[in-house]
Amino acid sequence: MNLITSIKSLIEIYIKMINFLDLQKINAQYAEELKKVASEVIDSGWYLLGERVKQFENKLADYIGVKDTITCANGLDALRLILRAYIEMDVMSEGDEVIVPANTYIASILAISDNNLKPVLVEPDINTYNLDISKIEQHITNRTRAIMIVHLYGRVCWNQELEELAKKYKLKIIEDNAQAIGAEWNKRKTGSLGDAAGFSFYPGKNLGALGDAGAATTNDKDLASIIRVLTNYGSEEKYINAYKGLNSRMDEIQAAFLSVKLNYLDAENKKRLEIAKLYCKNIKNKNIILPEIPNDNEHVFHLFVIRCKERNRLQKYLTENGVQTLIHYPVPPHKQKAYKEINYLSLPITEKIHQEVLSLPINSGLNLMEIKKVSNLLNLFR
Numbered sequence: 274m275n276l277i278t279s280i281k282s283l284i285e286i287y288i289k290m291i292n293f294l295d296l297q298k299i300n301a302q303y304a305e306e307l308k309k310v311a312s313e314v315i316d317s318g319w320y321l322l323g324e325r326v327k328q329f330e331n332k333l334a335d336y337i338g339v340k341d342t343i344t345c346a347n348g349l350d351a352l353r354l355i356l357r358a359y360i361e362m363d364v365m366s367e368g369d370e371v372i373v374p375a376n377t378y379i380a381s382i383l384a385i386s387d388n389n390l391k392p393v394l395v396e397p398d399i400n401t402y403n404l405d406i407s408k409i410e411q412h413i414t415n416r417t418r419a420i421m422i423v424h425l426y427g428r429v430c431w432n433q434e435l436e437e438l439a440k441k442y443k444l445k446i447i448e449d450n451a452q453a454i455g456a457e458w459n460k461r462k463t464g465s466l467g468d469a470a471g472f473s474f475y476p477g478k479n480l481g482a483l484g485d486a487g488a489a490t491t492n493d494k495d496l497a498s499i500i501r502v503l504t505n506y507g508s509e510e511k512y513i514n515a516y517k518g519l520n521s522r523m524d525e526i527q528a529a530f531l532s533v534k535l536n537y538l539d540a541e542n543k544k545r546l547e548i549a550k551l552y553c554k555n556i557k558n559k560n561i562i563l564p565e566i567p568n569d570n571e572h573v574f575h576l577f578v579i580r581c582k583e584r585n586r587l588q589k590y591l592t593e594n595g596v597q598t599l600i601h602y603p604v605p606p607h608k609q610k611a612y613k614e615i616n617y618l619s620l621p622i623t624e625k626i627h628q629e630v631l632s633l634p635i636n637s638g639l640n641l642m643e644i645k646k647v648s649n650l651l652n653l654f655r
């Protein structure tokens with residue numbers, strides 16, 4: 274770059290809004306391959322329950338390191354279907370309890386209550402934002418059947434203690450892996466750690482489709498086959514119904530897109546980690562709490578979440594200076610109108626997190642100058 278063009282691009286960055294997430298820019302990197310597979314699907318005349326879904330399921334199973342992957346319509350359905358299948362298997366029944374983090378996206382909890390199971394909310398660890406595993410045991414009753422963990426913001430929520438608890442009380446562990454695809458704990462990928470896991474391929478997730486899509490993974494053959502039947506009206510043989518199922522299937526076109534994008538997931542996650550490290554190195558403001566960067570691949574930074582006592586003022590300041598941020602999430606599930614029966618609960622750590630968190634832009638579309646601009650603005654915030 275000569276001097277003029279570099280000054281030009283510098284000015285451009287300072288004038289142009291930095292979007293939280295620019296999906297157009299991200300998918301443009303793969304546009305040629307995506308267009309090719311899209312036209313193959315169009316020409317094939319086969320749009321559901323076909324070869325491309327099968328191929329993606331095998332590819333994802335290999336990547337995660339599990340025996341079975343069952344694709345479905347979205348991440349919420351993946352979690353709903355896992356619990357529904359356990360009910361069909363008599364592993365749990367209506368009114369049983371499922372432990373779940375209070376600090377999560379509402380979908381984790383919706384999957385439980387939708388199956389007439391009772392979500393039991395447990396506080397997070399203020400440093401990791403993930404379920405505080407040391408607080409699980411005090412919530413276990415004779416109705417507890419499962420623990421749903423959420424690898425929130427892309428950070429692994431797992432340890433030996435969790436495995437031992439599940440074994441001791443004979444509980445299933447279900448992973449909500451919507452935000453952490455590609456993350457690892459002791460060289461094992463999230464989605465292979467528990468008894469079953471739900472994935473989301475919502476366009477903004479680390480592995481995003483060009484529409485809605487989801488999947489469940491497991492090593493349990495019986496569970497897998499029931500989930501598969503449930504995704505297709507509860508029917509294995511056409512017009513013969515073993516269960517009251519759903520219609521929750523992944524489109525062939527989304528499976529084709531996801532097979533392309535899965536090839537680039539590790540590179541995408543690596544870029545996210547690099548950006549997270551740059552933010553942590555460059556941002557020095559004692560009023561801002563940065564996320565921890567754990568070892569190895571224990572965080573895939575779906576979100577880069579900072580905390581600030583004056584979160585709302587900080588967000589306004591960043592917007593005025595051309596940086597779009599989001600809040601994940603502004604209202605905790607137990608304070609939502611949808612859950613008025615548990616609005617009385619007091620979960621101070623969760624509530625504090627919801628008041629103070631702010632998510633900075635983090636994705637492969639960001640360049641070095643944009644990261645510096647965001648960091649500098651944060652350093653100047655008083």
Ligand SMILES: *Cc1c(COP(=O)(O)O)cnc(C)c1O
Pocket residue numbers: 347348349350377378380381423449451452472473474475485486487
């Ligand atoms: C995105 C998400 C879901 C739901 O996935 P959808 O595909 O949008 O239905 C579930 N849990 C968490 C933690 C999520 O972030």
